Amino acid sequence: MPADEPAPVPSAAPPSGAHPLRVAVVGAGPAGIYAADALTRQDAVPVAVDLIDRLPTPFGLVRHGIAPDHPKMRAIRDTLHRSLEHPLVRFVGNVDVGSDITLAELRRHVDAVVYTYGASLDRRLGIEGEHLPGSLAATDLVAWYTGHPDADRARVEAALAGVRSVVVVGVGNVALDVARVLSRTPEELEPTDMPQHVLDVLAAAPVEEVTVLGRRGPAQATFTTQELRELDGLADATVLVDPAELELDPGSEERAATDRNVSRNLAVLRGWADHTATGGRVRLRLRFFRRPVRLLGTDRVAGVEVERTAVDGDGRAMGTGELEVLPADLVVRSVGYRGLPLPGLPVDERSGTVPNEAGRVLRDGEVSPGEYAAGWIKRGPSGVVGHNKHDARETIASLLADAADGVLRTAGPVDDLVDTLVARGVEPVLLDDWRAIDAAETALGASRGRARTTLHERETLLAAVRAAAARS
Numbered sequence: 001m002p003a004d005e006p007a008p009v010p011s012a013a014p015p016s017g018a019h020p021l022r023v024a025v026v027g028a029g030p031a032g033i034y035a036a037d038a039l040t041r042q043d044a045v046p047v048a049v050d051l052i053d054r055l056p057t058p059f060g061l062v063r064h065g066i067a068p069d070h071p072k073m074r075a076i077r078d079t080l081h082r083s084l085e086h087p088l089v090r091f092v093g094n095v096d097v098g099s100d101i102t103l104a105e106l107r108r109h110v111d112a113v114v115y116t117y118g119a120s121l122d123r124r125l126g127i128e129g130e131h132l133p134g135s136l137a138a139t140d141l142v143a144w145y146t147g148h149p150d151a152d153r154a155r156v157e158a159a160l161a162g163v164r165s166v167v168v169v170g171v172g173n174v175a176l177d178v179a180r181v182l183s184r185t186p187e188e189l190e191p192t193d194m195p196q197h198v199l200d201v202l203a204a205a206p207v208e209e210v211t212v213l214g215r216r217g218p219a220q221a222t223f224t225t226q227e228l229r230e231l232d233g234l235a236d237a238t239v240l241v242d243p244a245e246l247e248l249d250p251g252s253e254e255r256a257a258t259d260r261n262v263s264r265n266l267a268v269l270r271g272w273a274d275h276t277a278t279g280g281r282v283r284l285r286l287r288f289f290r291r292p293v294r295l296l297g298t299d300r301v302a303g304v305e306v307e308r309t310a311v312d313g314d315g316r317a318m319g320t321g322e323l324e325v326l327p328a329d330l331v332v333r334s335v336g337y338r339g340l341p342l343p344g345l346p347v348d349e350r351s352g353t354v355p356n357e358a359g360r361v362l363r364d365g366e367v368s369p370g371e372y373a374a375g376w377i378k379r380g381p382s383g384v385v386g387h388n389k390h391d392a393r394e395t396i397a398s399l400l401a402d403a404a405d406g407v408l409r410t411a412g413p414v415d416d417l418v419d420t421l422v423a424r425g426v427e428p429v430l431l432d433d434w435r436a437i438d439a440a441e442t443a444l445g446a447s448r449g450r451a452r453t454t455l456h457e458r459e460t461l462l463a464a465v466r467a468a469a470a471r472s
Helices: 030-040 076-084 103-109 138-145 153-160 173-183 196-204 225-233 250-258 260-271 387-404 417-423 431-447 458-471
Strands: 021-026 047-052 089-092 112-115 135-137 165-169 209-213 237-241 282-287 290-297 301-311 317-327 330-333 360-363 366-373
Touching: 021 030, 021 103, 030 047, 030 076, 030 387, 076 089, 089 417, 089 431, 103 112, 103 417, 112 387, 135 138, 135 153, 138 153, 138 173, 138 196, 138 330, 153 196, 165 173, 165 317, 173 209, 173 225, 173 282, 209 290, 209 317, 225 237, 225 260, 250 260, 290 317, 301 330, 366 387, 431 458
Parallel strands: 021 047, 021 112, 047 089, 112 366, 135 330, 165 209, 165 330, 209 282, 237 282
Antiparallel strands: 290 301, 301 317, 360 366
C-alpha cells in the first residue's frame, strides 16, 4: 500500500448506542451540512458526526460564494445552522485536513469519512496576457468581496484601482454576480455584510462599463432567469443587448423550445433589446458569440481581443476569424471550478472530482471501504445550493447501506479528535466558538447600521473566540 494512502478502517463491532458509527465529514459547506443532516435524520444506524472545516466558520459557499447583495439567498445559512445544533453533530472548524492532521490519522479516529470540501480552484482561459495585473479569477474577486480569510486583498484591490471598463468572461450565475456587484452604487451595497474595506474600494472604483462575454449564444448560457432579471433592477445601470446576437440557429431554437430556463432567459433578453445607453449610468452589456483570444497590455490589462464565434450542430463554439478589441482595465474570468486533492486522496486530473460510484470513493477502480464523497468534489461544480441535498442523500444512503451490510463497523474507543488536535497546538473552533464569531459580526454590523459585517481575517475571527472564552 502506498505510504500516502490511508490505512483501511479497522473492523470491530456493528454500531450501537454505546458505540455509534463515528463519521468525519470534511467540509462544512452545504454539501457537508446536508450530509450530516441525512446521517442524523435516520435512526437505523447510531452515528456521531464531526463536521470539519479548515476555516473557523461554517457554511462554505453560502458564506463565501453567494454574493452579499443576495440576503435572501444567504439566509439559507439560518436553515443550515439548525443541523449544526443537532446533539449528534460536532462542528470542528479551523482544522486543515492534510496539514493539522493527515488523512490516514483522521481515518484512525473515525469509522468513515465523507469528503465534501468542494471545488475551489478556478479554471484558466489559457490565452496570452492572462498573467497581467488586472486579470483576475472570479474566485479571487468573490473571495475578496465576501470576506474570505484567504482572499488576496492586495492583489484584488490593486486590480480594482481606477477601473472604468470591466470584461467578465463567462455566462453563469457567478459571472452575473460579479457584473452586478461591480455595477451597483455604494448606496446599494452599504446595507450588505461586506467588510468595510470592500465597500470602500468598490465605492472608489469609477466603473462606467461592464461587459459579460459568452463564447456561445444566449441559448447555451447557464445563468438562471432569476439571476438574469436582477440586472435590470440596479439603481444606476442600464442593461444593453445587441438584438443581432439574440438570433438563433436551428439547434438553438430547438433547445429554447424544450428548455424552460432557456426560453425564459431569451424572453428577458429580448425585452432588453431596445434599451439604449444613458449618460451617467453604468453600461452593463451582455455579449454573445465572442471568445477572448488575447489580453492586451504591458504593465496591466488594457483590453481584450475577442473572436466572433458560431455555434455548430453539437452546440460547440467555432471561431470565425473575425476579431475585435474590447477596452478593459479589468478582466474577470468565470469559466468554471475544479477540485483540489487532499494529500492521500485521489482526484481525477481532468474532471477535478474524486472518482466514485454513488458516493463511494474509488481507489484504482475499486471501492475504498469507509470513504465517501458528496457535493462538487463528487459530481463537479454544477447546480445551485439545493442540488447538494439530493447529492448528499445519495452518498449517505450508500454509507448507511454499507453499515447495514457490515462493511462499516465501529473500531471501539480511540482518542478524541478534538483532544488530539488541541494537544498538537491546533486551535479547533467548536459550535460555541462559532457563536462567539457570529455575535461579534452582528455587533460590528449594528455599530454601522447593518445586520452584520463580515470579519475577514483569520486572526480577527479567532480573537473573537478567545475574547468570548476569557469572559466565560
